[in-house]
Amino acid sequence: MKNRIAMLVFGTLFSTAALAALPVGSAAPDFTTQASLGGKVYSYTLAEELKKGPVVLYFYPAAFTKGCTIEAHDFADATDKYKALGATVIGVSKDDISTLNKFSVSECRSKFPVASDADQKIMKSYDAVLAFKTSMADRVSFVITPDGKIIYEYQALNPDKHVANTLKALEDWKAGKPVSVAN
Template identity: 40%
Template sequence: MRHILAASLAATMALAAPALAELDPGDAAADFTVSGFQAGEAVSFHLAEALATGPVVLFFFPAAFTSGCEAQAAAFAEAIDQFTAEGATVIGVTGGNTDRLAEFSTQHCASAFPVFAIEEGMARDYDARMMMRPGWTNRTSYVIDQNSTIAFSWSEMSPYEHVDQTLAAVRALNVE
């Protein structure tokens, strides 16, 4: 009986855990075009075009209007001037609550950067699918260099270190 209970618990934990696999530095970043919002206005984004002007910080968050995602978006908004000073473009992407992204872009992103809805293919390409909530994305942040290569990745469900980690990685690119 104890073995059955332990196996059941292990299976439940595996299904409940987010997928924290991410692409590694040196991996190719898949090109993509997405639609979303900045300051409540519809915008689109094409990775290859953005990389022509500098690195891109691509952060996946589970869903708009969830407490961790609100904190993460606010932290990126507060640091946007630092990213801009380093020549980086910051974008947020999610698969969850995408019908509310226009409102989220003004309230929690402070209109400082755009947020986009993704499709399953992009979540798969960037290893950002959340296993416990199909359709949602896990919390993974990438720095993509101008060669369309992953320079840095950080997967952690806590929203609090993503800004510091990606900003340090962008700064390291500028030192090289």
């Protein structure tokens, strides 16, 4: 009986972990942090990147974990599709920059940058903190337009739909249609 109650409590926490992300229509909080692309560290600023076009900002719990590796591979495989839509991708986690240097090469395949949020300021500003492990980011993807507005947000610990959903949101936006991605 105790195990069953514990599983119910854990399941409730796990299923409600995705309740707080910034909603569509919100202004995307700007940030500057260390990022790695192809194992090279540089200073990434969201406002500067938005001058080039829309940004897909995705948060993930931890580099080199199963779901995060799958998600990084999916984003890497879709990089050309994002570029065709004029968009860039940035992944953010609490990992330190030395870990991200390795992750950016092996799992992101040097296709897009990953940024360090070791002090969790960025994830907190986007309300992208895991409810049951507040030192880690939830798996949340945002599509941010060049004017700094969030036009799409998707939360799911399962990494499967993040790329497809953000691509669809960008396609709708680029076509001047309302963003209509089913979660």
